[in-house]
Amino acid sequence: MSAGYEVAVPARAELGEGPTWDPATGRLIWLDILGMRVHTYDPATGRRTSRTTEQHVGAVKPRTGGGLVLNLRDGVGLLDPDGAFRWLHHEPVTGRRANDAAVAPDGSLWAGTMRYDEAPGGGTLSRLTGDGAVETVLPDVTISNGTGWSPDGRLLYYVDTPTRRVDVFGHDGGRVNGRRPLVEIEEGAGFPDGLTVDADGCVWVALWDGGAVRRYTPRGELDRVIRVPAARTTACAFGGADLTDLYITTARVGLTAPHPLAGSLLVIPGAGQGLPQPAFRG
């Protein structure tokens, strides 16, 4: 188990987010939401790619048949392997943008939004399927963030950042019930942001303004703290051929004197054992 981080990609992302391992390409996808960029990093070769998007991009996930699904400011779009793009669900809302998203065990996309002014209750968490059907799961979210499922898919872990909590729901086939707090981040430790669930069912939570990633057990016990040099630690995901390396994204936005590594993609080699993440069916 490694204690120290490594710099996978030195960068100056305004809002580095959305680390996602793509097993089909052997690359880690990660984003700069406000910079409107989708990056990839191949750990086997060190090769990096970067492309711009026309809108702020909150999340990007692989699709089962190849290509990508994108949670964009004005809705959810599909990018085919040949570069063709079409909207799956186009819903521009003035003052609102996309934020984090995750693919559920059934292959649906659970996509979050937030208001640019972070107005309370101005965001949502919605479930989208490949046929374009959209269902609002949580209507009055402020900053829809970390979203992940237990290894058996029967629990959903979810973060609405200003609550300072990681909540847990019962989950069955796209339906959730019984919301309850799993952990509460104490004052001064930052705010919960992105999250990922490992093969033991433990929840790794990135702490915005906390400069850390914490691992919690399924019972909400703090199991491990990984310090990150950049205060605005935004998200984390396991990657690498065996899903044992923890990738961590960071941000510079809003900081007058950011750490030199703020905005870079970091990695903790051998941090744990991740779960294979489903691709979007659509």
Ligand SMILES: O=C1O[C@@H](CO)[C@H](O)[C@H]1O
């Ligand atoms: O993921 C995110 O966290 C917020 C800050 O809490 C940021 O603006 C959003 O994209």
